[in-house]
Amino acid sequence: MAQMTMIQAITDALRTELRNDPKTLIFGEDVGVNGGVFRATEGLQKEFGEDRVFDTPLAESGIGGLSIGLALTGFRPIPEIQFFGFVFEVMDSIAGQMSRMRYRSGGRYHMPITVRSPFGGGVHTPELHSDSLEGLMAQTPGLKVVVPSTPYDAKGLLISAIRDNDPVIFLEHLKLYRAFRQEVPEEEYTIPIGKADIKREGKDLSIITYGAMVHESLKAADELAKEGYSVEVVDLRTIMPLDIETIIASVEKTGRAIVVQEAQKQAGIAANVVAEINDRAILSLEAPVLRVAAPDTVYPFSQAESVWLPNYKDVIETAKKVLTF
Amino acid sequence: MASKTQKAPLDVKKSLQTAEEQFQTFQILNEEGEVVNEAAMPNLTDEQLQELMRRMVYTRILDQRSISLNRQGRLGFYAPTAGQEASQLASQFALEKEDFILPGYRDVPQLIWHGLPLYQAFLFSRGHYHGNQIPEGVNVLSPQIIIGAQYVQAAGVALGLKKNGTKAVAITYTGDGGASQGDFYEGINFAGAFKAPAIFIVQNNRFAISTPVEKQSAAKTIAQKAMAAGIPGIQVDGMDPLAVYVAVRDARERAINGEGPTLIETLTYRYGPHTMAGDDPTRYRSADLDNEWEKKDPLVRFRKFLEKKGLWSEELENEVIEQAKEDIKEAIKKADETPKQKVTDLMSIMFEEMPHYLKEQYEIYKAKESK
Ligand SMILES: Cc1ncc(C[n+]2csc(CCOP(=O)(O)OP(=O)(O)O)c2C)c(N)n1
Ligand SMILES: [Mg+2]
Numbered sequence: 001m002a003q004m005t006m007i008q009a010i011t012d013a014l015r016t017e018l019r020n021d022p023k024t025l026i027f028g029e030d031v032g033v034n035g036g037v038f039r040a041t042e043g044l045q046k047e048f049g050e051d052r053v054f055d056t057p058l059a060e061s062g063i064g065g066l067s068i069g070l071a072l073t074g075f076r077p078i079p080e081i082q083f084f085g086f087v088f089e090v091m092d093s094i095a096g097q098m099s100r101m102r103y104r105s106g107g108r109y110h111m112p113i114t115v116r117s118p119f120g121g122g123v124h125t126p127e128l129h130s131d132s133l134e135g136l137m138a139q140t141p142g143l144k145v146v147v148p149s150t151p152y153d154a155k156g157l158l159i160s161a162i163r164d165n166d167p168v169i170f171l172e173h174l175k176l177y178r179a180f181r182q183e184v185p186e187e188e189y190t191i192p193i194g195k196a197d198i199k200r201e202g203k204d205l206s207i208i209t210y211g212a213m214v215h216e217s218l219k220a221a222d223e224l225a226k227e228g229y230s231v232e233v234v235d236l237r238t239i240m241p242l243d244i245e246t247i248i249a250s251v252e253k254t255g256r257a258i259v260v261q262e263a264q265k266q267a268g269i270a271a272n273v274v275a276e277i278n279d280r281a282i283l284s285l286e287a288p289v290l291r292v293a294a295p296d297t298v299y300p301f302s303q304a305e306s307v308w309l310p311n312y313k314d315v316i317e318t319a320k321k322v323l324t325f
Numbered sequence: 326m327a328s329k330t331q332k333a334p335l336d337v338k339k340s341l342q343t344a345e346e347q348f349q350t351f352q353i354l355n356e357e358g359e360v361v362n363e364a365a366m367p368n369l370t371d372e373q374l375q376e377l378m379r380r381m382v383y384t385r386i387l388d389q390r391s392i393s394l395n396r397q398g399r400l401g402f403y404a405p406t407a408g409q410e411a412s413q414l415a416s417q418f419a420l421e422k423e424d425f426i427l428p429g430y431r432d433v434p435q436l437i438w439h440g441l442p443l444y445q446a447f448l449f450s451r452g453h454y455h456g457n458q459i460p461e462g463v464n465v466l467s468p469q470i471i472i473g474a475q476y477v478q479a480a481g482v483a484l485g486l487k488k489n490g491t492k493a494v495a496i497t498y499t500g501d502g503g504a505s506q507g508d509f510y511e512g513i514n515f516a517g518a519f520k521a522p523a524i525f526i527v528q529n530n531r532f533a534i535s536t537p538v539e540k541q542s543a544a545k546t547i548a549q550k551a552m553a554a555g556i557p558g559i560q561v562d563g564m565d566p567l568a569v570y571v572a573v574r575d576a577r578e579r580a581i582n583g584e585g586p587t588l589i590e591t592l593t594y595r596y597g598p599h600t601m602a603g604d605d606p607t608r609y610r611s612a613d614l615d616n617e618w619e620k621k622d623p624l625v626r627f628r629k630f631l632e633k634k635g636l637w638s639e640e641l642e643n644e645v646i647e648q649a650k651e652d653i654k655e656a657i658k659k660a661d662e663t664p665k666q667k668v669t670d671l672m673s674i675m676f677e678e679m680p681h682y683l684k685e686q687y688e689i690y691k692a693k694e695s696k
Contacts, residue, residue, distance in 0.1 A: 295668060297672055
């Protein structure tokens with residue numbers, strides 16, 4: 001097995017599917033010669049040629065429309081949106097068109113598209129490069145939304161996303177691209193979409209989270225363990241559809257839960273998880289389910305991001321409220 | 326069903342070619358600083374010519390210092406400007422203070438020469454909101470990050486100026502990549518439809534990050550895109566400050582006279598990387614191409630032109646360089662002295678009045694930030 005960063009695992013998954021399926025195509029801004037601004041597609045144009053891996057003109061709505069058209073003609077597009085803050089430029093293609101194609105054609109057409117895009121804060125970008133906009137996607141019927149937190153998960157989930165016959169929004173946290181290496185099998189494997197993963201087992205509290213916040217939550221769990229608390233960390237991996245079974249089983253076991261997201265608090269994924277828990281496991285709860293989230297401003301100018309972004313201390317603070325309720 | 330029985334009534338390829346041939350590059354000063362288009366020479370005074378040179382030299386130094394300040398971690402986001410001085414500064418030089426600039430992320434120099442204090446430009450780079458608090462009387466927006474967004478807004482600003490009866494124009498900038506965005510077409514089309522006093526500049530520096538301009542479009546020039554909007558389009562040698570000045574001056578005059586917008590493509594080059602965030606131009610540009618464009622350097626040709634007229638000297642140049650360095654030092658100091666930005670500050674600039682959830686969070690962060 002090889003030690004890989006998340007970005008390497010992503011490249012590896014892309015290479016795997018370019019090899020496996022001649023109908024897969026990768027395109028977007030600077031994904032060709034340059035290998036993407038984060039080098040996710042490094043070497044792929046060289047290996048598979050310009051027919052399979054190519055640069056587009058600079059227009060996200062163009063990239064979205066091209067994806068839809070190529071899917072209609074039998075291809076399996078894997079477009080890259082250079083930063084997910086630019087999703088507003090391609091919102092109609094994603095939320096107004098591809099998400100509805102199967103439905104509006106009565107099942108005649110489907111959209112096997114995987115939209116890959118970096119997102120997430122903590123690396124001092126200019127505006128609209130760090131925003132957590134996954135909630136907009138999760139709220140759109142017809143889309144699946146995947147957010148990996150480790151190199152191993154990224155590879156298996158991305159291969160599943162590409163093979164999926166419905167549109168998948170695959171969001172890659174910027175801060176995790178090169179944060180650490182992990183053993184990643186060189187051979188292909190898949191991780192099912194819609195399946196959460198218990199990243200740490202515990203019996204006193206469930207922390208339900210995804211993306212970069214998985215690591216803040218694990219750190220918090222380590223700290224809380226020193227005080228004698230046994231904390232379970234559930235990594236959603238797919239935020240739409242949610243893995244209700246795993247969430248509920250965890251909450252039924254621990255009787256206490258918090259939900260942690262990097263995005264702003266209002267109308268977010270965490271609120272959705274809390275609602276599902278209330279719907280299905282209220283009688284197992286020993287305490288209210290609380291949220292850890294960013295404050296409800298626009299993503300901050302970078303000088304304030306270290307205070308603005310939720311971190312393990314915020315997780316500990318909220319966890320204790322629930323543990324001592 | 327398509328059939329191929331009849332001969333096409335029009336030679337459509339020919340008409341495209343004929344139209345494209347209309348778009349020739351407008352130049353006044355060649356690479357040697359010689360006037361090649363006497364008839365088009367603007368009647369700028371000696372002082373004005375010197376001032377334009379002064380600004381170009383100053384801005385080249387600002388670019389060099391910004392790059393090294395970024396490397397030292399004393400500046401944040403920065404998109405280098407060297408090579409684009411004629412395109413950026415001569416276009417701004419043709420404006421009046423009442424004109425409104427809607428810039429892209431690389432267009433900080435125009436803002437500075439339009440009145441944005443340098444320390445605020447540095448704060449913008451550092452990711453401090455005060456960098457975007459444009460002083461009263463300075464008619465600019467802070468640099469747009471979303472490529473193309475400023476183009477549609479420029480149509481709106483221009484229409485607003487016209488409705489208010491203000492004798493001024495909206496001027497906006499994007500790049501060769503930006504000219505592929507839907508917003509680009511919507512912007513020029515709207516401004517044309519409303520005969521709004523707008524000037525749309527495309528600084529064609531041949532690359533959008535790594536993507537060469539040839540891959541952006543089948544169109545031979547960006548200027549010709551104006552035709553589809555029914556507005557004048559012109560391609561200018563963007564390394565020639567006098568040509569850029571004249572193109573913008575004339576576009577402004579037409580706009581003010583109620584004749585509507587103009588699209589101006591400036592042929593230019595960025596000598597540095599795309600931004601300071603890890604771009605490596607050697608991955609996508611050849612040294613030959615770099616060298617070819619080094620020879621077109623706007624500072625070199627304008628210096629030659631002015632020296633021949635006895636309007637420029639090493640001494641003058643050094644004065645400007647010293648002045649720039651001094652100003653930059655001062656501005657960095659002032660940026661350093663600006664109070665640190667707080668999350669509570671950001672909350673208070675979200676709405677005219679905070680909704681309940683923000684008020685609640687405000688108290689929490691106030692406590693956190695006072696620790
Ligand atoms: C809507 C949008 N898409 C993509 C980007 C990322 N991006 C920033 S600059 C750039 C290239 C722009 O090239 P060009 O328009 O030629 O301007 P230049 O940088 O060369 O001045 C890209 C793709 C962005 N900022 N906004
Ligand atoms: Mg460009």
